[in-house]
Amino acid sequence: MDDDNVFIDESIALTDIISSSTEFLGDVVQVDTWVAASGKNGMRRDWLVRDSKTGDTLTRASSIWVMMNKETRRLSKIPDEVRGEIGSYFVDSPPIVDEDSRKLPKLDESTADVVRSGLTPRWSDLDVNQHVNNVKYVGWILESAPLPILESYELSGMTLEYRRECGRDSVLQSLTAVSGGNVGGLVNPGYVECQHLLRHESGAEIVKARTEWRPKFAKSIGSVNQLPEAESA
Template identity: 75%
Template sequence: MVASVAASAFFPVPSSSSSSSSSSLTGSAKPSSISLAKGPDALDARGLVAKPASNSGGLQVKVNAQATTRINGSKVGLKIDTNKLEDTPSIPSSAPRTFYNQLPDWSVLLAAITTIFLAAEKQWTLMDWKPRRPDMLADAFGLGKIIENGLVYRQNFSIRSYEIGADQTASIETLMNHLQETALNHVKCAGLLGNGFGSTPEMSKKNLIWVVTKMQVLVEHYPSWGDIIEVDTWAAASGKNGMRRDWHVRDSQTGQTIMRASSNWVMMNKNTRRLSKFPEEVRAELEPYFMDRVPVIDDDNRKLPKLDDDTADHVRKGLTPRWSDLDVNQHVNNVKYIGWILESAPISILESHELASMTLEYRRECGRDSVLQSLTSVSNDCTDGSAELPIECQHLLRLEGGPEIVKGQTEWRPKKRAPFPVGSP
C-alpha cells in the first residue's frame, strides 16, 4: 500500500469513480484519486483525513500528475491498471543511486596495493644483500655479517625458552652450540665452505676435516630467556699444522661480556681417521682470513692430573651416543662431550654453583657404538657448609675398554640467583 502511494506521486493514476478519465491520460492534468481505505479516518498521502468521494464509501487521495510525458521530444502515454496496483503487495524501494554508493570499494584496493608492496619489499630484501661498505659483508638472510676488513664474523642469537634450565639461564651446552654455529657460518659467509663440516674446498678434495684438540672457556654470566647475545669469532694460525679459533660473546644491549672462548684445531683424514699435516693448498685458502691477534684467553699449559677409578669421587657408567649425537662427519659432536662430562658431577654442586670456567682436552673420537664412562673428582665438598667457596673438579670421559676420550677441568662459583622453586611450572 505504501508503494502505491509513493508511485502516485510520480505517475497519474485513474480514479475508481471516474471511468472517463481512466481510459486515457491526455490533455491537461486533472486531479485523480486512489482509494486507500474505507472509513472517515483514512489518511491521504499528505497526512490529511480523506473525504468520501463515491457512493461506494471508499476514500480517495488527490494527487497531481501530468497527462503527457515527453521522452526525447516524443509524447509517451502511461497507463496503470488500478486494480493491479491495489492488489500488488508493498515492496520496499532500493536505496537511490548516488555518486557515493557507485564508487569502488577503496579499502579492498588499498589492501591489494599494500600486499603487492610488502611482497616486493621482501623480495628486494632477499636479493639486495650486497655490502654497502667494502669493510662489511652480510649474508643473504641477515644471520650475521663479516666485519673488521673481512676477518671477524658477528652473529646475534636470541635465547629461546627451550634453551634455559632450572636456573632460569641458558645452559653451557647452549652457549657452546652458538660458538659452533658462528664458526661454521663464518666459513660459509667467507665463501670457503666445501662439502665437509666446515671444510674448505681444498680440504674436501683431500678428504680432510677439522677436529678440535683443546677448548678453553670463561663464563662471566649466563644470559636469560629472551636476551639477545652477540657473538664475534675469528681464526688465526696455530703452529705449523693447526688453527686457533676465538670467540667473544657479549650482551647485544649493554655490551657486557658474557663469555670468552679459545680453541685449537687440527686436520684429520676422513677415511683413515688419522691426523694430517696442513697442506699448502689449504693454507693458501685460509691464510688471507687469519687474524693477527693474541688469544682471547691465555693458554693454560698446565698438565691435567690423571684420573682413574681410584682417584675419582663420582663415576657414571653406561653412556652411549644416540643417532642425533652424530654430526655429518659420522662422529660425536664435541659439544655432546660436555654433557657427558657433567653427568658425573654431584647434584649438590649443580644446585648451589654454576660453571665459571672449563678446559677440555680432546684425545680421540668415539662412534655411535661406543659405551662410555664419566669420572669426576671434586677438590672440596660443598655439602659440608662451604657452599660459598669456589669448587674445582677434574673430569675424564673414557671408553669402557679404557682409552681416554676427553680430559677436563672445571671451576664452579656460587650461584647469583636462586633456582626455580621445587614443584613450580
C-alpha cells in the same frame, strides 16, 4: 680443500661463563668470532659473546683445530694449498682466553668421586664426520658432577682436551674428581674446581676436562665434604 682431510677440534677453553638466569627469552646477544694460526700445523678460533644492549661480556671461548685424514683417521699436516687458501682470513691476535698450562691429571676409579657408566650416543648426537658433538661431551661431563655442586654452584669455566674419536657405537664412562675436597681448601675461597674424564668402558681416554664453579649465591659458600665416596651408576 682435499676431500680426504677435515678439520677437527683438539681443545676448547671457555671462561667468563655467565649464568643463564641473567639472560631472558627475547634478549639479543652479539657474537664475534675470528680465526688465527696456531703453531705450525693448526688453527685457532675464538668467540666473544656479549649482551648487545649493555656490551657486557657473557662468555669467551677459544678452540684449537687440527686436520685429520678421513681414511686413515690420523692427524695430517695442513697442505700448503689449504693453508694458502685460509691464511688470508687469519687475524694476528693472541687467544681471547689465556692458555691454562696446567696438565690435566690422570683420573680413574680410585681417584674419582663420582663414576657414571653405560653412556651411549644417539644418532642426533653425531656431527657430519660421524663424531659425537661437543654439546654431548659437555652433557656427559656434567652427568658425573656431584649433586652438591650442581645444586649450589654454577659453571664459570671449562677446558676440554680431546684424546681420540667417539662414534655412534661407543659405550662410555664419565668420571669426576673434586679438587681440594672443600671450599676453604681451594686457592680461590668459594670456588670449586673439578677434573673430568670421558673414556670408553675398555679404558681408552676420549676427553679430559677441567671445570670451574662459582657459588650461585654468596651466602651459599660451604663445604662439599658431603660428596659420595666413589659414587657409581
